[in-house]
Amino acid sequence: MNVLNFINAFFSDNAHWQGYDGIPTRVLEHIQYTLMALGIAAAVGLPIGLLTGHTGRGGNTLALIATAARALPSFGLMVLMFVLLGLGLAPVMIPLVVLAIPPVLVTTYEAMRSVDPAPVDAARGMGMAEAEVLFRVELPVALPLILSGLRSAAIQIVSTATIAAYVSFGGLGRYIVDGLYQRDYEKVVGGATLVAVLALATLGVFWAVGRLTVSRGVRRSG
Amino acid sequence: MNGLFDLPSDLQNSYWGLIALHLREAMIPVLAGLLVALPIAQLCVRLRWLYPPVLWVTTVLYAIPSLAFFVVLIDYTGLSETTVMIPLAVYSLVVFVPAIVDGVRSVPRETLDAATAMGFGPVRRYVQVQLPIAAPAIIAGLRVASVSSISLVSVGMLIGNQGALGNLLNSGMIYNQPRLIWLSVVGTAVLAIVVDAVLIGLRILVTPWMPRGTRKNARPIALKDAAR
Numbered sequence: 016m017n018v019l020n021f022i023n024a025f026f027s028d029n030a031h032w033q034g035y036d037g038i039p040t041r042v043l044e045h046i047q048y049t050l051m052a053l054g055i056a057a058a059v060g061l062p063i064g065l066l067t068g069h070t071g072r073g074g075n076t077l078a079l080i081a082t083a084a085r086a087l088p089s090f091g092l093m094v095l096m097f098v099l100l101g102l103g104l105a106p107v108m109i110p111l112v113v114l115a116i117p118p119v120l121v122t123t124y125e126a127m128r129s130v131d132p133a134p135v136d137a138a139r140g141m142g143m144a145e146a147e148v149l150f151r152v153e154l155p156v157a158l159p160l161i162l163s164g165l166r167s168a169a170i171q172i173v174s175t176a177t178i179a180a181y182v183s184f185g186g187l188g189r190y191i192v193d194g195l196y197q198r199d200y201e202k203v204v205g206g207a208t209l210v211a212v213l214a215l216a217t218l219g220v221f222w223a224v225g226r227l228t229v230s231r232g233v234r235r236s237g
Numbered sequence: 238m239n240g241l242f243d244l245p246s247d248l249q250n251s252y253w254g255l256i257a258l259h260l261r262e263a264m265i266p267v268l269a270g271l272l273v274a275l276p277i278a279q280l281c282v283r284l285r286w287l288y289p290p291v292l293w294v295t296t297v298l299y300a301i302p303s304l305a306f307f308v309v310l311i312d313y314t315g316l317s318e319t320t321v322m323i324p325l326a327v328y329s330l331v332v333f334v335p336a337i338v339d340g341v342r343s344v345p346r347e348t349l350d351a352a353t354a355m356g357f358g359p360v361r362r363y364v365q366v367q368l369p370i371a372a373p374a375i376i377a378g379l380r381v382a383s384v385s386s387i388s389l390v391s392v393g394m395l396i397g398n399q400g401a402l403g404n405l406l407n408s409g410m411i412y413n414q415p416r417l418i419w420l421s422v423v424g425t426a427v428l429a430i431v432v433d434a435v436l437i438g439l440r441i442l443v444t445p446w447m448p449r450g451t452r453k454n455a456r457p458i459a460l461k462d463a464a465r
Binding site: 017018082083085086087088089090091092094095098099170173174175177178181188191192194195200203204206207208210211214215217218 | 296297299300301302303304305306308309311312384385387388391392394395396402403406409410415418419421422425426429430433
C-alpha cells in the first residue's frame with residue numbers, strides 16, 4: 016500500500032521528531048488548542064445545560080441556538096475571524112468554541128431531562144436541597160450522556176483544529192497544509208495519520224474517564 | 238464598479254454556480270449515505286448482536302478528521318470532487334445507521350403484529366409500516382447529515398480548490414478581499430438553514446399524523462439530533 020509506505024517514511028525520518036516543526040511540538044500545540052476550546056465550551060455549556068435541564072425550561076431555545084450554531088461553517092468562520100481579528104488565539108478559539116458548545120449544551124440538557132423522575136422525587140421527599148438533588152442525584156445518573164456530549168465536542172475540535180494551520184497557526188494541520196503546498200505527500204499523510212490517532216486517543220480518554228467517574232450502579236443499568 | 242456578487246475570474250464560476258456546486262457536493266454524499274445505511278440498519282435490527290460492533294465502528298469512523306480523510310484519498314481518487322464526497326458519504330452513513338435503527342426499533346410490537354395479522358409480508362410491512370413510523374428519526378438524521386456535510390464541503394478548498402463556496406475563502410485571502418470571505422460564510426450558513434428548513438417541511442409532509450401545534454413529539458428529536 017502506497018499510503019502505508021508514506022506513513023512509514025514520515026515517522027522513521029529523524030528530522031520529524033525534533034525542533035520547532037517536530038512531531039512533539041505540533042502534537043502539544045494541537046492538544047493545547049483542543050483543551051482550551053473544550054474548556055471554554057464546557058464552562059459555558061455545562062452550567063447552562065445543567066440548569067435548564069434541571070428546571071426543564073428553555074429546551075426550544077436551546078434547540079434553536081444549537082441549529083443556528085451548527086449552520087455556521089467552522090472553516091469559513093475561522094478564515095473570517097482571522098481576516099477581521101488578525102494573528103492571535105481568538106480567531107482559532109471562536110470557531111472551535113462555537114462548534115463545541117451545541118453538543119455540550121444540548122446533550123447536557125437532554126441527559127438531565129432523561130433522568131428517571133422517581134429517584135428525583137424520592138430525593139426531594141428525603142429533604143434534599145435543590146442543589147443536592149442536582150449534584151448528588153441527577154448529575155451522577157446523567158453523567159454517561161453528558162460525557163458523550165463532551166466526547167463528540169472534543170472530537171469535532173480535534174478534527175477542526177487541523178484547519179487552523181491554513182490561517183497560519185500551529186498544530187498538526189501544519190503538516191497537512193504545508194505538505195500540500197510543498198507537494199510533499201509524505202508529510203501530508205504523516206500529518207493526517209497523527210490527527211486521526213489523536214482523535215482516536217480522545218475516544219480512548221473519554222472511555223477511560225467514563226469508566227472512572229460513572230458509578231457502577233448507573234453503568235450496570237445503562 | 239464591482240458588484241456585491243462579482244467573483245475573481247480564476248474560480249471560473251458565478252456565485253450562484255458555486256452555490257449549486259456546493260449543494261451538489263454536499264447532498265449527493267448524504268443521499269448515497271442514506272441508501273447504504275438503510276440495508277445496514279435493517280440488518281442491525283434483524284440481528285441484534287450486530288448492532289454494538291457496528292455502532293463501535295461508526296463511532297471510530299466519525300472520529301476520523303475530514304481533512305485527514307481527504308488527503309489519504311488523494312492517492313486513490315486525486316484532487317477531485319470524489320475525494321471530497323467519499324468522506325462526506327461515510328460521515329452521513331455514520332449518522333444514519335443509529336438514527337434509522339432507533340427509529341425502526343421504536344415501532345411498537347403490537348403495531349407490527351397488527352400489520353402481520355392484516356396479511357402484510359415482511360417487505361410490505363417494512364415499507365408501509367416501519368419506514369413511515371421511523372420517518373421522523375430518519376429525517377432528524379438527514380438534517381444532521383446535511384448541515385454538517387454543507388459545512389464540511391468548504392474544507393475541500395484545501396485539496397485543489399474542490400470546496401465550492403469554500404474556494405471563496407482562499408480567493409478572499411490571496412486577493413485581500415474580505416467581501417469574498419463574507420460571501421462564503423453567509424452563503425454556506427444560509428444554504429444550511431434553507432436545507433434544514435426544507436427537511437423540516439418534508440417531515441411535516443410525510444408525517445401528517447404527528448401533532449403540529451404543540452410539537453411535543455417533535456422537540457426531543459430535534460434536540461437529540463442537534464446534539465451530535
